[in-house]
Structures are given as C-alpha cells and as structure tokens.
Amino acid sequence: xxxxxxxxxxxxxxxxxxxxxxxxxxxxxxxxxxxxxxxxxxxxxxxxxxxxxxxxxxxxxxxxxxxxxxxxxxxxxxxxxxxxxxxxxxxxxxxxxxxxxxxxxxxxxxxxxxxxxxxxxxxxxxxxxxxxxxxxxxxxxxxxxxxxxxxxxxxxxxxxxxxxxxxxxxxxxxxxxxxxxxxxxxxxxxxxxxxxxxxxxxxxxxxxxxxxxxxxxxxxxxxxxxxxxxxxxxxxxxxxxxxxxxxxxxxxxxxxxxxxxxxxxxxxxxxxxxxxxxxxxxxxx
Numbered sequence: 001x002x003x004x005x006x007x008x009x010x011x012x013x014x015x016x017x018x019x020x021x022x023x024x025x026x027x028x029x030x031x032x033x034x035x036x037x038x039x040x041x042x043x044x045x046x047x048x049x050x051x052x053x054x055x056x057x058x059x060x061x062x063x064x065x066x067x068x069x070x071x072x073x074x075x076x077x078x079x080x081x082x083x084x085x086x087x088x089x090x091x092x093x094x095x096x097x098x099x100x101x102x103x104x105x106x107x108x109x110x111x112x113x114x115x116x117x118x119x120x121x122x123x124x125x126x127x128x129x130x131x132x133x134x135x136x137x138x139x140x141x142x143x144x145x146x147x148x149x150x151x152x153x154x155x156x157x158x159x160x161x162x163x164x165x166x167x168x169x170x171x172x173x174x175x176x177x178x179x180x181x182x183x184x185x186x187x188x189x190x191x192x193x194x195x196x197x198x199x200x201x202x203x204x205x206x207x208x209x210x211x212x213x214x215x216x217x218x219x220x221x222x223x224x225x226x227x228x229x230x231x232x233x234x235x236x237x238x239x240x241x242x243x244x245x246x247x248x249x250x251x252x253x254x255x256x257x258x259x260x261x262x263x264x265x266x267x268x269x270x271x272x273x274x275x276x277x278x279x280x281x282x283x284x285x
C-alpha cells in the first residue's frame with residue numbers, strides 16, 4: 001500500500017478552519033503569529049475583517065492549517081506517506097512534509113508569495129466544465145483572443161481552469177459555448193494566476209528564494225509544473241516556476257494512481273482534492 005498525502009490550495013479556505021488545532025500546537029501557532037505579524041487563529045477562526053478570501057491572507061492561512069492538520073494526523077498514528085503532493089499553494093506543505101524546510105521558513109516564503117501575488121491586478125480566470133483538456137487547447141488556438149489565454153490548472157478530465165486578460169476571457173466564453181462546453185464559470189480571483197502573465201512576479205519570487213536553503217526531499221514530492229517527482233537538484237527553481245506555469249494536477253494524480261495500492265489522504269480543510277480524485281477515477285473506469 002502507498003499512502004499519499006494531498007494538500008489543498010486556494011479555494012479550500014473556510015472561516016473556522018483549524019479551530020481545534022491552534023491550542024494543540026502553541027509552538028507553531030506562536031511561530032505563525034511572529035512571522036505574519038498578526039494572529040493566525042483570529043484570521044482563520046473569526047476572520048473579523050473579512051480578509052480570509054484575499055490571496056495575501058488566504059495563502060498563509062491555508063499553509064498553516066494544512067501543516068497543523070498533517071502534524072496532527074501523524075501524531076494520531078498515520079504512517080509516513082510514500083508520496084506527497086499539493087495543489088498550487090499546497091505544494092509548500094508537501095515540501096514541508098518532505099523535510100525541505102521547517103515550518104517557519106515555509107511560512108516566510110508563503111507570506112511573500114501571497115503578498116506578491118496580491119499586488120498583481122488585471123486579468124482573471126474561468127473554469128471550463130465538461131470538456132477534455134485537448135479539446136480546450138483546440139478551442140483556444142482557434143482565435144486571437146484564445147491565443148492570449150493560457151490553461152492555468154489541469155484539474156481533472158472534465159474540469160480545467162484558464163487564465164488571461166478579462167476581455168479575452170469574455171470573447172472565448174462564446175467560443176466554448178459554441179463548442180458545447182457544459183459550463184463556463186468566471187472565477188472570483190484578482191489576477192490570471194499560473195499563466196504567462198505571472199512570469200514577472202515569478203522572476204521576482206525566484207530572486208527572493210535565493211536567500212533560502214532547501215534540503216533534498218526525504219519523501220517524493222510531485223511537482224505542479226511537471227506532474228512528476230521533484231528533482232532534488234532544482235527544488236528552488238521548480239518552486240518559483242510554479243507561479244507562472246500550469247498546475248499539472250491531472251498528470252500528478254495519474255502518476256500517483258499508478259503506484260502500488262495508492263491510498264489518498266487529504267490534509268487540510270475541505271474535500272476539494274478528494275472530489276477531484278473521484279472525478280478522475282470515474283473517467284478511467
């Protein structure tokens with residue numbers, strides 16, 4: 001049996017998350033407050049200023065709750081995983097679980113990533129439901145507007161997220177509806193994440209990461225960029241490339257599903273990744 005831990009990213013946050021964990025782990029809770037400069041418990045449990053949905057707050061909050069959830073599962077008897085993977089922001093928790101850096105160091109990176117991504121404006125994202133990735137690429141390549149739009153997240157066979165300038169996303173909506181898509185859903189995000197339009201922030205973040213030392217993963221970590229295990233020699237580069245490249249989640253899951261008797265455990269709030277896995281398996285039957 002291969003135990004595989006999955007860590008969710010943005011979209012899984014919910015007010016009240018982690019409520020039972022902050023008192024259990026006062027050491028990491030204090031570390032988080034120190035690194036962030038505010039109360040992580042207040043943000044996650046009460047969200048008094050309505051900040052939990054803003055990327056500069058969402059990312060640190062999810063990183064912390066994912067990490068505490070994983071720590072609790074291990075202390076409560078869960079075996080060490082054979083593989084770990086995280087969706088976008090969740091990849092930082094996967095790298096933490098694999099021993100690439102400690103909790104506070106990971107949070108410093110996530111804090112800067114969230115701050116930097118929160119500065120990007122213009123553009124947007126949309127979910128395409130009910131169309132396979134190859135067909136989505138065909139539709140996008142069929143117009144000038146489509147060629148200015150990138151696939152941001154390959155989530156399942158039937159759910160893909162695209163990103164680009166908002167006017168182009170409006171134009172391609174009609175193209176997808178003509179092509180018979182089941183649903184075209186604009187997402188409530190501030191920028192076209194995981195696309196070519198994030199390459200400048202990606203370069204800036206790569207410079208920021210130069211100050212950190214990364215250990216080789218003690219557990220194989222599946223990269224969002226490649227859908228394959230991290231190369232221990234290029235952890236920093238792979239992590240920075242994640243911001244401006246597609247999340248290859250479908251490829252990652254197909255790789256992990258080929259392991260010996262894979263058993264998946266989602267470590268974080270909600271069941272977004274578990275539901276994606278169910279959808280992928282259903283298509284393969």
